[in-house]
Amino acid sequence: MNRTQKIAWLFVITISLAVVSSLVAFAVLHFIFGMPKAAMISSSFIAIAGFGGFGPMIFPKDKGKIVCDERDTSINRKAALAGFAASYLVVGLACMLPFSILGPRATIPVVWLPNIFMAAGLTSFFVHSVVILVLYGRGGRNE
Amino acid sequence: MSKIKIKNKLRQFRFENNQMTQAELADKAEVTRQTIIAIEAGQYSPSLELAIKISKAFGKKVDDVFEYE
Numbered sequence: 001m002n003r004t005q006k007i008a009w010l011f012v013i014t015i016s017l018a019v020v021s022s023l024v025a026f027a028v029l030h031f032i033f034g035m036p037k038a039a040m041i042s043s044s045f046i047a048i049a050g051f052g053g054f055g056p057m058i059f060p061k062d063k064g065k066i067v068c069d070e071r072d073t074s075i076n077r078k079a080a081l082a083g084f085a086a087s088y089l090v091v092g093l094a095c096m097l098p099f100s101i102l103g104p105r106a107t108i109p110v111v112w113l114p115n116i117f118m119a120a121g122l123t124s125f126f127v128h129s130v131v132i133l134v135l136y137g138r139g140g141r142n143e
Numbered sequence: 144m145s146k147i148k149i150k151n152k153l154r155q156f157r158f159e160n161n162q163m164t165q166a167e168l169a170d171k172a173e174v175t176r177q178t179i180i181a182i183e184a185g186q187y188s189p190s191l192e193l194a195i196k197i198s199k200a201f202g203k204k205v206d207d208v209f210e211y212e
Contacts, residue, residue: 002175002177062175064166064169064175064176065170065173066169066170066173066174066175067175068175069173069174069175069178069193070174070178070189070190070192070193071174071175071177071178071181071187072175072178136177137181137186
């Protein structure tokens with residue numbers, strides 16, 4: 001397993017953990033505090049995903065003369081494209097769903113905008129990492 | 144996803160060249176060992192440039208090492 005795969009695994013684990021713990025916290029806190037306090041506290045659990053950013057510091061550079069070649073570049077390019085496509089979909093849905101459900105004259109709080117931005121970012125990183133793992137063949141089988 | 148139709152004789156030529164290791168071939172072709180493993184397993188089709196580098200490492204023509212089915 002190379003460094004890129006290790007970092008991708010860290011992102012997948014931290015983002016999954018952040019989303020699951022946030023949803024669990026929301027489910028529990030909803031009954032205790034009600035809205036909107038439950039939503040505010042539970043969304044803070046998303047910060048767990050930030051630990052994924054330490055990946056490049058945690059995992060040392062690969063040994064050997066060549067650490068990146070045409071296959072790595074190709075995989076990274078495909079993964080980045082998939083990540084951007086997924087985040088575009090999230091932003092598109094976040095824009096179109098309220099419009100479709102609430103109608104053209106409705107208003108939504110501005111606080112939704114940073115949340116949409118965060119959701120798009122998380123989706124992009126998550127999909128990017130998953131695609132990297134899939135394209136590398138889930139790592140280390142033939143090595 | 145379409146199946147890769149390029150066959151190769153990397154393994155055969157490695158053994159014919161004093162049992163060259165995947166790491167040695169990777170160094171000669173200036174790629175990672177993972178890429179050589181993927182090419183050998185038929186999971187990745189190399190670029191023309193890389194195919195030429197690999198062929199040169201064996202002292203063969205591209206046609207001898209790679210074959211389109």
